[in-house]
Amino acid sequence: MADLTTVEDVTVIATESLSKRYPRVTALDRLSVDIGPGVTGLVGANGAGKSTLIKILLGLSPATEGRAEVLGLDVATRGAAIREQVGYMPEHDCLPPDVSATELVVHMARMSGLPPTAARERTADTLRHVGLYEERYRPIGGYSTGMKQRVKLAQALVHDPKLVFLDEPTNGLDPVGRDEMLGLIRRVYTDFGISVLVTSHLLGELERTCDHVVVVDGGTLLRSSSTTDFTRTTTTLAVEVTDSDTHPDGTRALHEALDARGVQVHDGSALPGAGRVLLLTAAGEETYDLVRDAVADLGLGLVRMEQRRHQIAEVFKDEEHTAGSAEAAGTQGKEAVGHGG
Amino acid sequence: MAVEHPLAPPGEESRIHNIGYRGYDGPRLGRAYIRRALYSQSLRGAYGLGRSAKSKVLPMLLFVVMCVPALIMVAVAVATKMKDLPVDYTRYALIMQAVISLFVAAQAPQSVSRDLRFKTVPLYFSRPLETSDYVRAKYAAMASAVFLLTAVPLLVLYVGALLAKLDFADQTKGFAQGLVSVALLSLLFAGIGLVIAAVTPRRGFGIAAVIAVFVITYGAVSTLQAIAGVQDSDSVGLWFGLFSPVTLISGVQTAFLGASNSFPEIEGPTAAQGVVFLLVTLGLIAGSYGLLIRRYRKAAL
Numbered sequence: 001m002a003d004l005t006t007v008e009d010v011t012v013i014a015t016e017s018l019s020k021r022y023p024r025v026t027a028l029d030r031l032s033v034d035i036g037p038g039v040t041g042l043v044g045a046n047g048a049g050k051s052t053l054i055k056i057l058l059g060l061s062p063a064t065e066g067r068a069e070v071l072g073l074d075v076a077t078r079g080a081a082i083r084e085q086v087g088y089m090p091e092h093d094c095l096p097p098d099v100s101a102t103e104l105v106v107h108m109a110r111m112s113g114l115p116p117t118a119a120r121e122r123t124a125d126t127l128r129h130v131g132l133y134e135e136r137y138r139p140i141g142g143y144s145t146g147m148k149q150r151v152k153l154a155q156a157l158v159h160d161p162k163l164v165f166l167d168e169p170t171n172g173l174d175p176v177g178r179d180e181m182l183g184l185i186r187r188v189y190t191d192f193g194i195s196v197l198v199t200s201h202l203l204g205e206l207e208r209t210c211d212h213v214v215v216v217d218g219g220t221l222l223r224s225s226s227t228t229d230f231t232r233t234t235t236t237l238a239v240e241v242t243d244s245d246t247h248p249d250g251t252r253a254l255h256e257a258l259d260a261r262g263v264q265v266h267d268g269s270a271l272p273g274a275g276r277v278l279l280l281t282a283a284g285e286e287t288y289d290l291v292r293d294a295v296a297d298l299g300l301g302l303v304r305m306e307q308r309r310h311q312i313a314e315v316f317k318d319e320e321h322t323a324g325s326a327e328a329a330g331t332q333g334k335e336a337v338g339h340g341g
Numbered sequence: 342m343a344v345e346h347p348l349a350p351p352g353e354e355s356r357i358h359n360i361g362y363r364g365y366d367g368p369r370l371g372r373a374y375i376r377r378a379l380y381s382q383s384l385r386g387a388y389g390l391g392r393s394a395k396s397k398v399l400p401m402l403l404f405v406v407m408c409v410p411a412l413i414m415v416a417v418a419v420a421t422k423m424k425d426l427p428v429d430y431t432r433y434a435l436i437m438q439a440v441i442s443l444f445v446a447a448q449a450p451q452s453v454s455r456d457l458r459f460k461t462v463p464l465y466f467s468r469p470l471e472t473s474d475y476v477r478a479k480y481a482a483m484a485s486a487v488f489l490l491t492a493v494p495l496l497v498l499y500v501g502a503l504l505a506k507l508d509f510a511d512q513t514k515g516f517a518q519g520l521v522s523v524a525l526l527s528l529l530f531a532g533i534g535l536v537i538a539a540v541t542p543r544r545g546f547g548i549a550a551v552i553a554v555f556v557i558t559y560g561a562v563s564t565l566q567a568i569a570g571v572q573d574s575d576s577v578g579l580w581f582g583l584f585s586p587v588t589l590i591s592g593v594q595t596a597f598l599g600a601s602n603s604f605p606e607i608e609g610p611t612a613a614q615g616v617v618f619l620l621v622t623l624g625l626i627a628g629s630y631g632l633l634i635r636r637y638r639k640a641a642l
Contacts, residue, residue, distance in 0.1 A: 058467055060641055080469045084369055088467035096459040098393070110378040111468045113369040122365055129362060155464060160365035192362040 010072060012037055012163055012195050013057060018066035020052050020219070027052040029219040030066065035197065039189045041206035041213040041227075042199040049219040050199040051091065054165045057197075058083060071162055084113065087156030087164035087194075091171060094152065097141030101132055101151045104140065105158050112159035119158075126154045129192070130184060146177040153184065157194065164188065166198040170205060182209045239278045239291055242301035250300045251276060257294040263287060375470045376478045383482030387448045388489075396451070403444045404490060407437055411494035415501025426502055426512075430519025431600035433498065434491045434526055438587050441530060442555035444490055445483075449534035450547030452483055457640060458542040466641045476633045483531035491523035518598040526590045529622055530555075532629025533586055539636045558585035563605055570606020578607040579614060583621050592618035 013035040020028040028049045042050050055061040057070050059079020068075045070082045095104065102123055109119035127136045130150040135143070140151060149169060156164050169185065170178045186209050188194050200206055206213055207227050215222040239254070247253040255278055258265050264281040280287070288305070295302045382391065388404070389397030414427050434441065456462050465475055499516040503509065534551050541547040562585040569578025582588035582604060594600035596615020602608065610618055 060466060080372070080471070083467060084469045086467075088463070090460070090463050090467075092460055094460045094464055096455055096461055103391075107382060108464055108468070110382075111375055111465055111470065113371060113375055113469060114365070115368060115370060115374075118365065118367045125363060159369070159468075193364070 010037075011035065011069075013040075013068070013070055013197065015053075015068040016066055018053075018056065018068050019064045020049070020056060020061070021064045027219050028056070028063075031216065031219065031221050032066075033214055033221055033224050035212065035214065035224075037189075037195045038211035039186060039196040039198065039209055041210035042197055042216065043201070043203050043206060043213055044199075044216040044222075045201055048201075048216045050216065051167060052219075053216070054088070054167060054197075054199070057165065058086065058088060084159075085162045087159065087161040089152045089156040089164065089166045089169060091167035091199075093148065095140045095148055098139055100139055101127060101136040101143075101147075101154070104151065105155050108155040109158040114159055122158050122160065123154075126158045127151075129187075130154045130157070131180075145172045146174075146180070149173065149177075149181060150184075153181075153188075157188065157192070161194060163195045163197065166196060168199055168201070170200065170202075178205065185209055237280050237282045237287065237291070237305060239280065239295075239305045240276055240303040241278075241295055241298075242303060244299055244301075247298055247300060250298070251278060253298050254278060254294060254300065257298060258291065261290055261294060263290060372470055372474050375468070376474045379470070379475065379478035380482045380485075383452055383479055384485050387452060387482060387486035399447050400444065400486075403440055403447075404493075406440050407490055408494050408497055410437070411497040411501075415497060415504070418501060418507075419505045423505065425507065426498055428498075429600060430495050430498060430515045431522045431594045431598055432603065433494055433519065434523050435587065435591055435603055437491075437494070438559065439556070441487065441491060441526070442552060445487060445530050445534035445555070446548045446551035448486060449483060449531070449538040449551060450541070450544045453479055453535055453539045454542050454544050454547050457539065458544070462637065462640045466637075472634055472637045472641060476630065476637055480531060480535060480630060480633065483535055484527045487527035487531050488524060491527060492520055495519045495523065515599070518594070518600070522590060522594045522598050522600070525593065525622060526586075528626045529586050529590065532626050532633075536629045536632045536636075539633055555586060559587045561585070562588050566607055567605040570604075575607040578604070579610055582610070583618065586625075589618055589622050589625075593622055 011034045013033075016032050018028055018031045019026070031049070031053070042053070044050050052061070056063050056068060057075055059070075059075045059082050062076065071085055073082050075082060105123040105127060106119050109122050110116065114122060127133075127150075130153050132147060132150055132154065135147065140148065143151070149172075153166070153169065156166070166185065170181050173181055182205060185196055185198055188196050189211075198206070198210065203213075203215075210227050212224070212226050214224045241250045241254050243250040255265055258278070258280060266279045280291070282288070291305060292302070385391050386396075388400045411433065417423070418426055428436065456465070466472065495516060499512060502512040502516075533554060537550045537554060538547040541550050562581050565581045566578040566588075569575065569581065579592075582592045588604070591600070591603045592610045593615060595602050595604075595609035596612050596618060
């Protein structure tokens with residue numbers, strides 16, 4: 001924390017043996033992690049301590065032991081100064097239905113200390129950047145979930161913070177809305193220059209969005225590394241084929257054909273739709289051609305061939321640190337299938 | 342990046358998308374500014390300003406209802422050249438207490454329950470302001486709204502009295518005593534109303550609960566006092582007055598602010614007894630503030 005003049009080099013968030021204990025629960029257990037600028041994913045199952053960590057980092061809840069700094073400011077003593085430069089998007093619904101997005105965001109800008117004129121200008125800019133146009137003058141009660149999430153994001157960005165905490169921003173969104181929100185989160189850093197700490201219980205959705213992923217479980221740090229480290233392993237393809245008269249079990253036939261061609265195949269028995277899905281390790285572009293040719297030679301119909309998104313999950317599955325991480329990976333497996341449809 | 346602005350709807354909107362993100366280098370005003378901004382927004386909100394037309398109807402109507410009797414009294418006093426106003430300054434708010442209770446019942450939930458019910462509170466407390474800033478701004482705004490409601494009719498009476506050329510010194514003293522009385526009343530009513538509203542996030546329940554506390558306690562206390570008075574146990578009856586906001590104010594102003602006794606069938610408090618009334622009133626105001634702080638500490642995130 002020595003030098004704040006070069007923001008790029010500075011650690012945005014640093015915790016040191018941070019613990020939070022409630023009478024019956026330990027929410028955080030000696031968590032030490034350094035987070036730099038960029039988009040950082042904070043991943044963990046529900047109850048892993050993500051929200052607790054955000055509360056402590058906002059200076060709203062004192063840590064039981066250990067210390068933490070945000071933007072070089074100690075959370076225990078400089079809470080108000082931190083909150084001036086940080087934005088927060090809560091997980092739950094927090095919008096009054098009877099005011100418009102503009103009214104709410106202007107008010108929240110003033111609550112961050114912006115003078116009235118600046119509050120109005122920043123509100124117009126921010127709502128446009130998150131993709132709210134004419135509807136911003138209508139009461140929020142009539143908005144879709146996706147629009148509400150954008151209003152929540154806008155109020156977190158309106159005072160041009162240096163860092164935003166986004167708590168489960170994709171919750172309740174359909175796959176398209178989720179992809180849009182993830183793209184928007186990416187732009188918050190690349191276009192707006194605002195560092196992001198985004199939580200999710202889904203490992204897969206963060207790999208494309210985040211530069212860095214921190215995984216917590218049971219209040220302890222499982223792993224903290226950049227997303228390129230996570231996804232360096234080769235891609236996994238999911239393939240599903242139809243049956244034909246000559247090959248009553250098309251999946252098995254393809255499995256054998258691919259084995260013969262030297263492609264590494266696992267059955268997707270651990271996943272829903274087991275028996276119909278083949279998972280194979282894609283060495284490169286040529287694997288796609290191999291699969292296409294194998295399917296064509298057998299005369300089967302190719303139902304789908306897609307990249308699986310659970311590479312990160314598998315990294316953790318290998319480590320098998322706790323039952324919780326395997327559980328998280330299981331959740332992710334379902335998630336990936338959900339996306340396939 | 343294949344699509345530069347994936348969120349942009351097609352069509353005419355697209356032309357403005359090339360304005361890149363602009364940061365904000367302007368001033369970030371501190372907690373005092375934020376408190377003032379929240380205060381003025383809440384005070385305006387109590388009269389429906391900056392809200393929908395529908396929300397203006399009730400507070401404005403109640404404001405008019407508060408002022409009309411004062412205007413009529415003034416008109417009568419001026420026209421008939423009375424020697425004194427038909428009603429004391431300190432008595433006016435007591436006569437109109439039902440209107441004041443209705444105003445608090447309708448506006449206190451509007452001011453605090455919405456933030457709790459829609460869980461907007463975390464949006465405030467993730468910003469620089471502290472719990473005490475929020476509570477102070479909300480409390481001050483509600484008390485100011487009630488003060489406006491109760492002091493403006495007194496001002497009407499005072500201006501009318503001067504127009505009717507009543508004794509200046511006499512009227513000014515009465516007006517000042519009236520203002521002190523309604524200031525105390527505003528703090529007490531706002532505090533009780535906000536506490537009840539803050540623990541009943543459902544708006545309808547909040548309104549009902551506030552009305553119940555003001556009206557039922559007043560009704561019960563007045564009845565008990567009347568019974569005590571008839572049975573010649575004045576001292577017992579007097580202390581019943583501590584259990585309703587209206588009779589508390591009434592006791593304080595009878596003892597200290599030259600108000601005529603408004604208790605039914607019994608004597609008003611002496612100065613010594615009035616100290617108890619005053620202490621209970623101040624205790625309730627401080628207690629309301631403390632309870633609000635506690636309520637929002639819990640709701641902070």
